[in-house]
Amino acid sequence: xxxxxxxxxxxxxxxxxxxxxxxxxxxxxxxxxxxxxxxxxxxxxxxxxxxxxxxxxxxxxxxxxxxxxxxxxxxxxxxxxxxxxxxxxxxxxxxxxxxxxxxxxxxxxxxxxxxxxxxxxxxxxxxxxxxxxxxxxxxxxxxxxxxxxxxxxxxxxxxxxxxxxxxxxxxxxxxxxxxxxxxxxxxxxxxxxxxxxxxxxxxxxxxxxxxxxxxxxxxxxxxxxxxxxxxxxxxxxxxxxxxxxxxxxxxxxxxxxxxxxxxxxxxxxxxxxxxxxxxxxxxxxxxxxxxxxxxxxxxxxxxxxxxxxxxxxxxxxxxxxxxxxxxxxxxxxxxxxxxxxxxxxxxxxxxxxxxxxxxxxxxxxxxxxxxxxxxxxxxxxxxxxxxxxxxxxxxxxxxxxxxxxxxxxxxxxxxxxxxxxxxxxxxxxxxxxxxxxxxxxxxxxxxxxxxxxxxxxx
Numbered sequence: 001x002x003x004x005x006x007x008x009x010x011x012x013x014x015x016x017x018x019x020x021x022x023x024x025x026x027x028x029x030x031x032x033x034x035x036x037x038x039x040x041x042x043x044x045x046x047x048x049x050x051x052x053x054x055x056x057x058x059x060x061x062x063x064x065x066x067x068x069x070x071x072x073x074x075x076x077x078x079x080x081x082x083x084x085x086x087x088x089x090x091x092x093x094x095x096x097x098x099x100x101x102x103x104x105x106x107x108x109x110x111x112x113x114x115x116x117x118x119x120x121x122x123x124x125x126x127x128x129x130x131x132x133x134x135x136x137x138x139x140x141x142x143x144x145x146x147x148x149x150x151x152x153x154x155x156x157x158x159x160x161x162x163x164x165x166x167x168x169x170x171x172x173x174x175x176x177x178x179x180x181x182x183x184x185x186x187x188x189x190x191x192x193x194x195x196x197x198x199x200x201x202x203x204x205x206x207x208x209x210x211x212x213x214x215x216x217x218x219x220x221x222x223x224x225x226x227x228x229x230x231x232x233x234x235x236x237x238x239x240x241x242x243x244x245x246x247x248x249x250x251x252x253x254x255x256x257x258x259x260x261x262x263x264x265x266x267x268x269x270x271x272x273x274x275x276x277x278x279x280x281x282x283x284x285x286x287x288x289x290x291x292x293x294x295x296x297x298x299x300x301x302x303x304x305x306x307x308x309x310x311x312x313x314x315x316x317x318x319x320x321x322x323x324x325x326x327x328x329x330x331x332x333x334x335x336x337x338x339x340x341x342x343x344x345x346x347x348x349x350x351x352x353x354x355x356x357x358x359x360x361x362x363x364x365x366x367x368x369x370x371x372x373x374x375x376x377x378x379x380x381x382x383x384x385x386x387x388x389x390x391x392x393x394x395x396x397x398x399x400x401x402x403x404x405x406x407x408x409x410x411x412x413x414x415x416x417x418x419x420x421x422x423x424x425x426x427x428x429x430x431x432x433x434x435x436x437x438x439x440x441x442x443x444x445x446x447x448x449x450x451x452x453x454x455x456x457x458x
Contacts, residue, residue, distance in 0.1 A: 098178035106175040116148035126257040130161040156230035157184030214426030231338035240441035258368035265363040288312025288364035297361040306410040308356040312364035331434035335421030344415040
């Protein structure tokens with residue numbers, strides 16, 4: 001009877017064993033490469049105690065990942081921007097000391113030991129206009145229920161006059177944080193302006209300078225690219241990096257140093273958050289003011305749905321995570337303005353296209369004759385506004401919203417499809433650093449469900 005199965009001759013058996021040996025060697029090589037890739041970031045970004053997030057600590061300030069430039073050319077102009085924590089800069093003494101300050105507990109906890117259970121944290125984004133910041137702080141001191149929440153002040157740079165104003169706050173818990181990778185902390189190297197950096201419309205081939213021009217032929221200007229860097233660092237730090245807010249899933253209110261906040265603002269934002277669930281569940285945010293910064297509202301007895309504005313905007317963690325999935329288009333869009341980048345490159349890709357809910361009367365106002373990037377520069381006059389712009393009337397002191405009001409929806413207008421930005425953000429190093437901010441607190445991006453794949457080498 002013939003036996004079933006296979007039988008090998010001596011020659012066939014040897015070939016089979018050799019083949020299996022080669023397969024085993026190949027599997028070992030693949031495993032080694034994968035281990036190297038998976039620990040490339042983890043060797044300098046340690047796990048948090050929970051094992052679920054990456055946390056920023058001293059190690060990130062004293063080490064730096066390898067620069068992903070081509071070994072053959074060693075040319076930073078050939079860098080392929082796309083993530084991987086390659087452009088987090090070397091620390092300096094100032095950035096290390098500010099990092100330590102960022103770990104400090106909020107101030108005034110002796111005066112306000114408990115935050116309200118339903119509190120909405122407020123984040124104030126500032127640069128260097130102390131005369132403006134003082135106006136904003138004075139307005140916040142008059143906001144009803146401000147003592148029930150936490151105020152986080154995010155600084156782009158370390159300026160004594162700005163710090164003194166924040167130190168004087170006694171009306172609520174307050175936590176100053178500092179953008180430790182701000183260009184303003186690095187005077188002679190990236191992300192500041194280094195001696196080898198191209199400037200203006202300079203051609204890097206003439207003296208071998210470093211940098212990529214934007215779509216209009218202009219190289220990076222530190223005082224304006226810091227706007228986008230600071231905003232994106234702040235967003236990732238507030239939502240993912242601060243002990244006080246990293247587990248907060250509800251709304252956070254964002255304001256700036258040229259926003260006067262009216263006395264009814266905090267109660268208004270709480271009411272709008274509540275109304276959004278029924279009046280505009282598809283809205284991504286709520287706003288304290290119209291998208292038109294020159295408007296104080298329509299004063300109709302209706303709720304307004306329109307494009308998200310940049311004055312007193314508030315959204316929750318779900319929306320931030322949606323924004324985070326668009327890290328790549330945000331960081332690669334050639335416009336130094338964070339808000340224009342959001343309107344042109346991020347919000348249009350969402351199903352609701354960036355709608356917000358607000359009341360018919362502003363509870364916050366933009367003021368100021370000079371842009372945020374101009375700041376208070378030596379040898380230049382202080383830019384101030386007319387006092388009439390920031391006057392508060394009796395109507396601004398009490399909540400006025402009514403849940404019985406109907407909704408009026410304005411169509412989103414603005415940047416047409418094909419708009420490629422106003423420039424200022426063409427340097428691949430800035431794009432790369434921006435992408436690095438996206439993952440500096442999170443576990444390896446290879447495990448994140450990003451639609452656009454913020455991955456090393458993308």
